[in-house]
Amino acid sequence: MKSVLVYCEVENQKVADISLELLSAGKQLAQKLGCPLDAMIFGSKLKDIKSEIAPYGVDKLFVADDSRLEPYRTLPHAAIATTVLKQEDPQIVLFGATSIGRDLAPRLASELNCGLTADCTILDIGDHFVKKEKKEYNDLLYAIRPAFGGSIMANIINWDMHPQMATVREGVMKKEIFDANYSTQVIDVNVEDSVKDEDFVVKIIERHIEESGVNLKEAPIIVAGGYGVGSKENFQHLQDLADLLGGEVGGSRAAVDAGFIDHDRQIGQTGTTVRPKLYIAAGISGAIQHTAGMQDSSLIISINNDPDAPINKLADYVINGDLAVVVPKMIKYYKKNAK
Amino acid sequence: MRPLKIVVLAKQVPDTRHVGPDAMKPDGTVNRGKLSTIFNPDDLHAMELALNIKDRVPGTTVTLLTMGPPKAADIIREGYYRGVDNGVMISDRRFGGADTLATSYTLVKGIQKLAPFDLILGGRQAIDGDTAQVGPQCANKLKIPQVTYVEEILEISENEIIAKRRLEKGVETVSSPFPCLMTVHGSSPVCRSRHAKNVMKYKYARTATELRSADEMLKSLHEKRPYLTIPEWKVEDIEANIEKIGLAGSPTKVKSVENIILTANEAKFLNESDADIELMIKELIEHHTIG
Numbered sequence: 311m312k313s314v315l316v317y318c319e320v321e322n323q324k325v326a327d328i329s330l331e332l333l334s335a336g337k338q339l340a341q342k343l344g345c346p347l348d349a350m351i352f353g354s355k356l357k358d359i360k361s362e363i364a365p366y367g368v369d370k371l372f373v374a375d376d377s378r379l380e381p382y383r384t385l386p387h388a389a390i391a392t393t394v395l396k397q398e399d400p401q402i403v404l405f406g407a408t409s410i411g412r413d414l415a416p417r418l419a420s421e422l423n424c425g426l427t428a429d430c431t432i433l434d435i436g437d438h439f440v441k442k443e444k445k446e447y448n449d450l451l452y453a454i455r456p457a458f459g460g461s462i463m464a465n466i467i468n469w470d471m472h473p474q475m476a477t478v479r480e481g482v483m484k485k486e487i488f489d490a491n492y493s494t495q496v497i498d499v500n501v502e503d504s505v506k507d508e509d510f511v512v513k514i515i516e517r518h519i520e521e522s523g524v525n526l527k528e529a530p531i532i533v534a535g536g537y538g539v540g541s542k543e544n545f546q547h548l549q550d551l552a553d554l555l556g557g558e559v560g561g562s563r564a565a566v567d568a569g570f571i572d573h574d575r576q577i578g579q580t581g582t583t584v585r586p587k588l589y590i591a592a593g594i595s596g597a598i599q600h601t602a603g604m605q606d607s608s609l610i611i612s613i614n615n616d617p618d619a620p621i622n623k624l625a626d627y628v629i630n631g632d633l634a635v636v637v638p639k640m641i642k643y644y645k646k647n648a649k
Numbered sequence: 650m651r652p653l654k655i656v657v658l659a660k661q662v663p664d665t666r667h668v669g670p671d672a673m674k675p676d677g678t679v680n681r682g683k684l685s686t687i688f689n690p691d692d693l694h695a696m697e698l699a700l701n702i703k704d705r706v707p708g709t710t711v712t713l714l715t716m717g718p719p720k721a722a723d724i725i726r727e728g729y730y731r732g733v734d735n736g737v738m739i740s741d742r743r744f745g746g747a748d749t750l751a752t753s754y755t756l757v758k759g760i761q762k763l764a765p766f767d768l769i770l771g772g773r774q775a776i777d778g779d780t781a782q783v784g785p786q787c788a789n790k791l792k793i794p795q796v797t798y799v800e801e802i803l804e805i806s807e808n809e810i811i812a813k814r815r816l817e818k819g820v821e822t823v824s825s826p827f828p829c830l831m832t833v834h835g836s837s838p839v840c841r842s843r844h845a846k847n848v849m850k851y852k853y854a855r856t857a858t859e860l861r862s863a864d865e866m867l868k869s870l871h872e873k874r875p876y877l878t879i880p881e882w883k884v885e886d887i888e889a890n891i892e893k894i895g896l897a898g899s900p901t902k903v904k905s906v907e908n909i910i911l912t913a914n915e916a917k918f919l920n921e922s923d924a925d926i927e928l929m930i931k932e933l934i935e936h937h938t939i940g
Contacts, residue, residue, distance in 0.1 A: 381821075384785070384795055409816040413797045416782035420753060420789035425900030428780035438904055452904070458665055458777065463907040471900035512794045512825045515811065519819035531939065555939050567835065574818065580779055588938050599665070609938055611929070622916065627929055631921030639923060643930040648940040 313370075314340040315400035315473075317391060318351040318363065319410050321380065321519075325351070325362045328406035328480040333366035335433055335483040336404050342435040343449055345401070346370065350394050350499075352387050354380040360496050367488030372398075374499040378510060381517060382410050385509040386501075388417045393504040395422060400473050402451050404433075407477040415477050425468030426475040427453035431482050431583070431602075438467050451476065456579050456602045481527040481583045524558065524574050531557030531588045534577055534604070537564035538593025538614065539633065545570050547637040548592055554641055560584070562600045565593075578603035592633040596621025613637070651807065652708030653827075655699045656763055657733065658756060658771035658787070659692035659713055661721040665776050686720065688727050691772025695833040697840035698802060699770050700732050706805060710734045714759055716744060716752065719858045725879050729851035730843035737763070738856055741883040743895050749778075751898035753786030758887035760791065768810065769830040773798055784832035794825050798834040856881040 314336045318329035333349060340347040346369035351359060356375040363371055374390045391414065395403065403418075405411035407429045419426035432454035439446045450467050451474040457464040468474045526532060533552040535545055545559070552559045561571035563578055577584055578600040589607035594600060596612075596619055604610075605624055612625035613633045622628045629636055663684035696713065703709040713728035715721050716739040725736030739759045747755065760769060769791070774781035781797075788795035796812055803822065804811040814821045815834040853870055856879045860868060871877050884891065892898060919925035934940040 384797075388789075409798060409818075412781045413785060413795070416749065416780075416785035417789045417795065419750060419782070420786035423750070423900075425748065425750065426780075426782060427901055428778070428782060453901075457906075458663075465904040465906070466901050467904045468900045468902065512796065512823055512829075514821060514823050516822040517819070518821075519816070573815075573836075588933070609933075625916050627919060628916045629919045629921065629925070629929075635921045636926060639921070639926040640930060643923075643927040644934075644939065647927070647931055647934055649934075 312343060312345040313348050313398065313400040314343070314345065314402045314404070315348045315350065315395070315398060316404045317406075317411065317414065318349050319382070319406060319408065320351050320353040320356065320359065323353075323355060323359065325359065326406065326408070327485065328408055328411075328478075330362075330366060330485045331480070331483040332404045332406060332478060333363065333368060334486045334488070335478065336402075337367040337488050339402060339433060339435055339451070340367075343401070348372070348398065348400065350374075350391060352376075352379045352390055352499075360494055364492045364494035365487045365490050367492050368494045370495050370497055372497050372499050374501050374504075376501045379501070381514060382414075383510070383512055383514065384413055384417060385512065386505045387414055388421065389506070389509050390499060390501065390504045391418055392421055394499060395473065401449075403473045403475045405475070405477045407479045411477050415475055419475050422473070424471045424473055424475060425466075426477070427455060427466040427468075428477050429579070430455045430476045430478050431463075433476065433478065433483075438469060440469060450474065456598075479583060524572075526558055526560055526575065526577065526582045526584050529558035529584070530586055531555045531590075532560050532577070532584055532586045532604075532607075533557055533590045533592065534560035534562065534594060535565050535570065535592045535633075536562040536594030536600070537568055537570075538595065538616075539565060539570055540593070542570050544634060547634060548590075551590070551637050551641055554644060555588075557586070557588070562594050562597070564597075591621050591625070592637065594621055595619045596624065650706050650805065652710070653702060653706055653767040653805075654765060655702060655709060655711045655768045655770060656760055656766050657692070657696050657699045657711060657713050657728070658769065658783070659696065659715050659724050659728065660689045660772075660775045661686050661715065661717050661724045662689045662775050662777040663687075686723070688724055689772055689775045691774055691776075691833060691835050693772070693840040694835055694837045695770040695772045695831075696728060696731065696733065697838055698799065698831075698833050699768075700841060701838070702768070702802060702805065703732070712737065712763055714739070714756065714763065716740070716755055716759070718745075719856065722854075722856045722859055722879055726851060726854050727843075729854055730847045731841055732844060732847060736854075736879055738879055738881045739887065740856070740858070740881050743884050743891065746896035746899065747894060748899035748901045749780055749782040749786060750900060751894050751896075753783050753790060754893045754898060755887070755889060756783065757787050757790040758889045759882060760787065762882070762887055765828075767827040769793075769828070771830070771832050773832045773834050781832070784830060788830040791828075791830065794829045795832070796823055796825050796829060797832045799831045800834050800837045851877070853877050854879055
C-alpha cells in the first residue's frame, strides 16, 4: 500500500512538537503522491490521543497502548514499529531527528534493510533515471540535507530498497492544522504479538527530563554567542541584551562544546534551526555548520573582532569590535532611545 | 569481576569543523581534498570510556576496529599510543562508497570475527555525516541491545552495566545486560593523551599495505616484532557478501549535490564607537525590528 507513515513521539499524553511538524510535512508529501498519511504512536494511556493527531490529516493511526512503552525504550518500540511497517509496507517513513528518532530509525532501517537519510531539511517528491538499469523511477522521496559540515546540500534518494526513511530536525518543518474535523481511523496494535520479554532487558533506573523552557524556534530575537565570547561570564552580557529585547540566548556548537552555554540552546545544523526577525551573532565566526541554522533570519548583526569572519558575509550590520564593549553599549542606547 | 572484552569502533574523518581558508575554493565551496583527516571526536570519547573500564576492571582488553582507506591506519596507531590492546583495520577498495547500512554490515562482519565480546563502543556520530546511524544498525545486526548517547558508566557488575545517557532534554540512567552496544556522547570525559612508552612501542606499527612501500629496515623490524603488523582485513577475511558492501549494499544514493556559497550582503560596517552603536540601535527601533 502506497502511504506516508510518521512515527509520533509521545510523553504524558502529549504528542511531541516535532511529530506534529512531521505530520504536516508528511501530509504535503502524501498529497503530492495522492496517497494516505498514516501515523504510529506507542505509549501509555493513549485513549484520547487521536484528538491531537487527527487535525493534521492522518488517515490511519496505529496505537500501541501499554504502560511498558513509556518512557521510550529502543527494543519494544522497534519491535512494534517493525510489525506495523511490515504489515503496512509504506513507501515513506518519517522520524524526528531527536534523541528518540535517531535511536529508533537506524535500528529499524537495519532490520528492514532499507535506506535512511538523517537530518533532512527539505523533503520533496521527484523522479530519477537510473542509467545502469535504463529505467526511470517515479515518485521517489527526495531527502535533502546539509552534508560535509554544511558545506553542501545533498539530495539523497533510494529507489530499490523500500521503505524510504528519513529523519527531520525539530523546527525545520512548519506545523499546520490540515482539517480540524478530519476523520482518522484508529487501529489498536496488539503489543503482545510483537514484543518478547527480552525486549525489556534494558531497564530505566532513573530519569530527569527538564521540560526545557527554551523555545528558540519561536523567539523573534536571538542573541547568539560563539567560541569568541570566551567565557561563561561574557555570555551574561548576551543574556542581559536578550532579556532587555525580549529575546532568547543561543550559541554555536563551539560555544556549547566549550561549556559556555547549554546544549538545548545550540543553533545550527546539529542544533535548532531558527528564523527570527533579528539575529545577533557575537563572537561567532560563521562555520557553515552554524549558518545553516540561522541564515534565513530577517536581519543579522555580526559583532566580531575578526573583520574577515565568514559570518560577516551574511550580516546586515557588521560591527568590528569587542563584544564586551559593544553589547553593553547596545543595552545603553536601547534604553536611551526605546519609547 | 571478570575481565571484559571490549571492541571500540572508530572512524577517520575529514576535519569538517575547521574548514580553513586553504580548503576553500575561489568560488566559495569546500575543497574536500584539502581538509586534514582526524580521529572522529566522538570515537575518541568512546575509546576513553573503554580505557576507563579497562582501568576499573583488571584484565579487560580493548580492541580498536576501523574501516577505511589505507591512510586510516593512523587511527589504529593513535589507539595504540593511547592504550588500546589490539587494533584491526577493515580496508579494501570494494568497501568504498558504503552508506551507513553497508558500513554497519561490514563492521558487524568484522566484530563477529572478533567474537566473543561483552561490549561494543562507538562514538555517537561522525562529523563527516552526523548521522548517528551506524551504532544502532550494528546493534540490530548483532541482535543485542543498544544504549545510545552514553555519558558515563556508573556501575559494572558480572552481568550488567549501568550507564548515564545524555538526552536532548535531560539525563537517563539505564542498565543493560551483556553483551550490548553503546554509543558515546561528546559530553563524556575527553580522551587521555598519548603515553610516551606506547608511542615508542608502536610508532612503527604498519599495515601490510603500508609495509609494501616501506624500507627494508622497517620490514625486518616487523619480522622480529610481529605485534607491529596491523591486521588488515579484506572482503574475504570477514566473509562479507559482495552484494551487501560498498555501493551495491547501499540503498541511499546521492542524486545531486549543491554547493553552499556564502554570498556577500550589502552590509553596513560599523565600529564599537558610541556614535555607530547608537545609530544602529536607532535604525532598528525605527524599523520596528526592536522596541
